Amino acid sequence: MNIEMIRAAAARLHGHIRRTPLLSSPALDDIAGRRVLVKPECLQHTGSFKYRGARAALSALDPDTRARGVLAFSSGNHAQGIARAAGEYGVPAVIVMPRDAPRLKIDTTRALGAEVVLYDRGREDRAAIGAALAKERGLTLIRPYDEPEVIAGQGTCGLEIAEDARALGIETAEVLSCCGGGGLSSGIALALEAEAPGLTLRTVEPEAFDDMKRSLAEGRITGHCGPEGGLCDAILTPQPGEITFPILARLAGPGIAVSDDHALRAMALAFQRLKLVAEPGGAVALAAALFSPEIRAGTVIATISGGNVEADTFTRALATLG
Amino acid sequence: MNIEMIRAAAARLHGHIRRTPLLSSPALDDIAGRRVLVKPECLQHTGSFKYRGARAALSALDPDTRARGVLAFSSGNHAQGIARAAGEYGVPAVIVMPRDAPRLKIDTTRALGAEVVLYDRGREDRAAIGAALAKERGLTLIRPYDEPEVIAGQGTCGLEIAEDARALGIETAEVLSCCGGGGLSSGIALALEAEAPGLTLRTVEPEAFDDMKRSLAEGRITGHCGPEGGLCDAILTPQPGEITFPILARLAGPGIAVSDDHALRAMALAFQRLKLVAEPGGAVALAAALFSPEIRAGTVIATISGGNVEADTFTRALATLG
Structure with a gap:
């Protein structure tokens, strides 16, 4: 698993994937107290980076x-x-x-x-x-994350982040990735290592399903203590992947966990300020960007990893706008 | 008011506006029975083309x-x-x-x-x-639509549509524009005339507020018979503009009107299939693309002109998904 595989995947995907932009909103910057850029993979074909x-x-x-x-x-x-x-x-x-x-x-x-x-x-x-x-x-x-060519594909998202950050003159930032098994996170981390070494990847998970955060803290693959299902269904995995974990152990900063309430508020703010539909699991990185006390960077880039959400769950998120 | 003003506006706006893409979804093509491309100006700064x-x-x-x-x-x-x-x-x-x-x-x-x-x-x-x-x-x-430099700015949206349609090999299509006073519609029409003459602009309004459709049919500026306010608040104008109408009378196809119910269903489908937030007035062109019997083209390009909608109205739209 290396950067050359990601570059080769980018060449094969050219003209097939949507090249998603980096979006922003002054209102989100105000809430976060820092510059927030959003990578909207909910706009990718099929509604997610997958x-x-x-x-x-x-x-x-x-x-x-x-x-x-x-x-x-x-x-x-x-x-x-x-x-x-x-x-x-x-x-x-x-x-x-x-x-x-x-x-x-x-x-x-x-x-x-x-x-x-x-x-x-x-x-x-x-x-x-x-x-x-x-x-x-x-x-x-085709496994969902512990598969080198899948990780290479997800890494193309990191190449785009690196390119757009450079164009904006951003040299240091934390890049927050919604994290299940770690396919997207490890792919982005490898791309940033090669193309934007001042940008640090950090994984974001729901509080009760923080197996990657725990594993990164302990230095070995470990599970979470959460129940079987939860609001952020797209990113609930029992433990990190065998291929993804060593990459993140080497390259990622400390993992971050956010509450379901913050995920719902991030969905509502993506609706109100970015006009984007995020699913709960796809909103955890934006939730961290807006609400986590664990972030110190002046600039964060948060993925919205997917937007496949039922109307009733979305309505529940909108209710947090009060 | 001419294409050179639009080109000059594009040069001044470069690097300031968001260059919005053309999006699509196989599910929307199936519903419409034709190819549907969407120009998401809800992603523009401040949430609308304005x-x-x-x-x-x-x-x-x-x-x-x-x-x-x-x-x-x-x-x-x-x-x-x-x-x-x-x-x-x-x-x-x-x-x-x-x-x-x-x-x-x-x-x-x-x-x-x-x-x-x-x-x-x-x-x-x-x-x-x-x-x-x-x-x-x-x-x-600064008037909202009957102002040459404002029309020139809105016309940059038409230049982008022409460029992206060319890249996709589209030579003929109907371009559906959400229409209030006609600023966006007339700007796009002028841009298409110069850059993509096989693409025809058609205005779309709510049924009770179809002053542009009536004016185009009568060949002179006339009002609608609707009440004072309505669901599609962003595009309710009493009559076409003095500058915008002659442009559309020369260049546009027959006007189209859609029901509020179809506007709400289009908002729900933009949520479900495109992961975009559309406001009611911003969804009428997509509603026409999906549901209007008055469209004959095999390919339509529909603007989503804005996404500034309150949560309760959006929830009402989602309820149409059943």
């Missing part, structure tokens, strides 16, 4: 392997990214999802052309189902 | 005149555009608003550094108050 990694992984396969199709376990943004990328190549995508996944996510993934295979979480083994499908049809499994 | 015209008008003033300050009558997006542009130049902006304007709009305009002068709609004459202020302080009045 399309970058998915397209990067598919484009890295040799054509014969790709033609047999790909497999993913996901009920969320990774599924949509894989489904769209596979559709663009005209190759099969099989997405294995729990039977109790939200209807909208199942329908959206099917609408993108993927085959959705449902399983019973209580009685069936997801890995066994996937392995049997992969063997039978010759599908290639 | 900043383009405001900055263009201020930048066209000679420095001594500009230093004395500017004056605008507006409780909405024009006020915010003028306030921000004046703040950037460090010159005074006086905004005359009715005393019963929404508190948030008054506060937002003040937060941008403008002086807000309130008047009583029932008892006081807005024009007289403005004229007295202008004389006393040497302020220059």
